[in-house]
Amino acid sequence: MKLENRTYDELSVGDTASLRRIAREDDFLIFATASGNHNPVHIAAYDGDGDGTPEAIAPSLWIGSLISAVLGNMLPGPGTLYRHQDFDFLGRAEAGDELEITVEVTEKLADDCLALATSVTRVGDGETVVQGRAVVQAPRRKLSFDALEVPGLVVQRHRHFERLLDRVAGLPALVTAVVAPEEPNSLGGALLAAERQVITPILVGSRALMQEAADSLGRSLDGIEIIDEPDHHRAAGLAVDLVADGRAGALMKGHLHTDDLLHAALRKERGLRTGRRFTHVFVMDVPGLSHPVLVSDAAVNIQPDLKTKVDIVQNAIDVAISIGIEEPKVGVLSAVETVNPDMPSSLDAALLSKMAERGQITGGLVDGPLAMDNALDLGAARTKGIRSAVAGLAEVLIVPNIDAGNMLAKQLAVVSHAEGAGLVLGASVPIILTSRADGDMARLASCAVAALHFARTSGRTGG
Template structure:
């Protein structure tokens, strides 16, 4: 089981180098991350965006970039489309969000002409490296699905399980979280959590371990779960946190970074290729972690389809 990003970096050292297509690359933390990824033999890059600004940022920060790998497109929307097209046409392996709004970026990912649709629900997962837990925690969905219904939450769970499997967590424990631990008709998220837990009990997730509703404390803290009398295989031991809405996931991810100082990675799962999607304000470290995660995803998909099989609901 992979418990930190250092182990990810070690694991992918022997993997083939991948090609990253960066949409709207004129950002110092993005450039720093892709340059480090190249130096680590993790990935090469194609930078799509305003060439003049990219070169200026590189010179101001002392970055040694390859100018022949810059595709000049000053218009952000056109730059996104070109970046996506490079991936969908197999000229790049990984798509990465640069200095652009998430909604504009996702419109490119979902573009019906050149996008990365697979017919499945796509969702975002933040992988949190927690020094207090001494392991990784997968939080979904804080960036893509705004207010998912029951069916969408089931797909979000499957995507997160797939990513956790890639991190060698073969039987991840999934906590469907809300504000309280009891089903309450006045709080629809608690009803969804209860139904998903019952679906898991009935084998509708092929034996995967899903429970809820949980509040965050009793999902990840054994002492909090014990104090509140919450039992079961997931209580206090969750690997995956399914949040009730995009607001909850977004705040949880940013609280992790800005209140604890710990790192994270952010990726989209369910697209036809790995997608690196972090906040524009995230550090170069988090963006490099995200690239490493995407490289891990790109190299592990076929192995996992054999080892773990498909998960159905």
């Protein structure tokens, strides 16, 4: 955007300028961070005025600050300095409203100063939200700027997980056998999901340790079914029994080794085998991306062969569909985007793409090999001359091995501030894997993904 000012001598009484701006909740969150004003009435996740309906009312001074954008960018423009501003707040704006901001020169004052009438109105009904008067010192020199380097901002919120929680709210709570939630993090995650009515937990583990963890959290276990079994190996077996008996529709890992849980799930008698390999998938909510990103396999299969990768891809497609992606776009990753016979990952990627094309993998679009940049970034894909329905638009990323998957998922979490919901798929019910490092949103989202996947694949609406 080119910026060019109008000096004091170029301006006359009656000159006006205006611009339009759509109010977004992200604007209010940025304002809250910058100003320190965390009034919940401005944040849609909270009922800040107690009327029973969460809303995002625009902060009044955020609306007022829009006037400075017209003064600083348009009239008088670059070089303008504020002397005075007053506001009368006549109405309210909410997230989604389109606002028109107008300034009009009303008087030319001494010392290169101008008085201006200022107003903000809501487009549509024309209601005046803010009106006032500004006094500014107009620029003395003519200035013009072709472009200004202003850093962009990414709001670190997890809107995709919030939508998942909204979707799961319409389902009955999923009965979930939680194995050895014997320390505060794992128990707290299960209790939080229970409070949100995402799951109905059955706690299997040491009653004494679980009670101790609950006490440290200041929480009660009253009304929650508890199966007292201190031995983790046996506790995992009892949890799988609950699934085999039809009493639970999911397993959730607590404070025990993943191998102990999966060993019980893979047992030949009354286990959870389905004929597919057990595979792990992270559903990642990455701030700034317009869709969730699924990463597989990052926790179960160490060096998967082609046959295992077929199940990795199919399981990831299935859970992507469960969370609302109608036809998942799957990018099979390698270090390059062309087939190199010396790079097994590129060969596997090409074969997986062809298998999907021939119907051996169903439900999604599969393309590879793709490098990370041209899998997620359309501009990078176009620069490399890659044109497909997946390149630059991938929603599912299939990694060559567990090292790459683990590094990618943790890079997204640490550097990009993503939250990750973790599941093991390929069993007859979803297996929820959470980490001690997971926050509340990751734990809730893991349970929500499990509930959505169970509801779709079982044909039932609850555990």
